[in-house]
Amino acid sequence: MASNPENAVLTPSFDVERIRQDFPILSQQVYDKPLVYFDSGASAQKPRAVIDAISNVYETEYANVHRGVHYMSQKATDAMESSRESVRAFINASDVREIIFVRGATEGINLVASCWGRQNLVAGDEIILSVMEHHSNIVPWQMIAEQTGAVIKVVPISDEGVLDMDAYNDLLCDKTKIVAMTHISNALGTITPMAEIIRMAHERGALVLVDGCQAAPHMALDMQALDADFYVFSGHKIYGPSGIGVLYGKAALLEAMPPYQGGGEMIDVVTFEKTTYADLPFKFEAGTPHIAGAIGMGAAIEYISGIGLENIAAHENDLLDYGTEKLSGINSLKLVGTAPEKAAILSFVLETVHPHDVGTILDREGIAVRTGHHCAQPVMDRFDIAATIRASIGMYNTREEIDVLVAGLGRVQEIFGR
């Protein structure tokens, strides 16, 4: 097929049509049109392997975990702890005790802001964020800053959406205690130079929490190479279930932190005089966990790993390039977020049509995009806009679907051009 580069298969091992068959929902029709799902950045669809894994838990191996001596409890515990090991391998953490199951990235950030923050922040300490953070990586820090008297500093970005590393360097100082920053911006798609961000923070004695929600489904992660202190991501964005996510933390840091919530599972010995806490990771997992969710997320990780994140990234980058080229050809369309280092997000506005109206018209064409501020109002303000249209790319999207999107935008112009 070398004579036809438009349709060339980039990686022989990656067959998007075969992958699409793994996702039952992709055969759905909406308004009598094939579903074109460009909202994986909000939540990804689920492959059969994940759906089956969750059904299988309830049909064959369900009971509460870490409790009973009975057979089913042991089976469920083994399955859940096997998922924890899958997560460890997925992000190359050195120790499975560093993998804390949480409800999602939001809970992971709240846990660190609350537990680490209450113990380590005092008035005048500084927390560094970027202007392109998701609200979930802003508000928990505002809450702990209010409680402790710590101060939030914000790293700006360029008009392309590139993090201003000089400004970051200038903001880092002896008062900086923690840097909390996204690995890939959900609103712009910008990939931040995280290894460098972490190295610079560590030189100043500050810790780094990474919001990896958008990174985990798009790039291979290596906690030991990255040297992140905390890293969070959500199961539902990596083709797993919602209600489950991961907080990675260096064991020494987690061990020094107080528990987040009190309850069952997180204890060692309880008396009314004194309670001692369980070891990692259970110290941070009070209450019966989302057992099927954790097992489903483990299945998602096995599925992704079977395809290979390098192959997924190559496919998605091809779509990103193709989509960028096609969208750039539309008059009156402006891409928001054009950083050279970018992944999986096509965020844009039309000169004369509000994103909400665009979203409604695309919806009737069967195209699912996100319109709005993407839970990142400060970065919308940065570009002086209220909202964008965001087409986010998943492993199952195709060039043909980009063409459908472009045709849908033609329909928008037809309706609004009257």
Place this chain on the structure above:
Amino acid sequence: MNDGLTDLYQEVILDHSRNPRNFGPSENADRTARGNNPLCGDRVTVFLNLDGDEISDAQFDARGCAISLASASMMTEMIKGKSIEDAKALFEKFLALVTGENGLEAGPDLAELKTLSGVKDFPTRIKCATLAWQAMVAALDGTDQDVKTE
């Protein structure tokens, strides 16, 4: 192509959204209220002047979609000269129109607002059409709280 879109985006709606009437902030309003749609970040502020029980002037300032701008624009035209009670009653009728409730007999008093009836087939957009109206009612009630759609 009958997908409801040309019903939703009728020319009169596009005209109001491109050239909104009574648009811009007012310095001397008797009553002001803001509406905020936290879902999409859209905002509207409604400015009213009262002459006794009558709305003598109405203006709005907003950033929003075609539906919200057109609805707000038409609203300011329609409520001018109406009593507080009649303006609120009009909102109830308009609400029934855009939510498609109880087979409403639109009647002549809805006039141009009837062009917004297509919204009822787009449930996610109903709050776009009603935001300015909720702000208007809040302004009349003199509540200081911002109106939210959520």
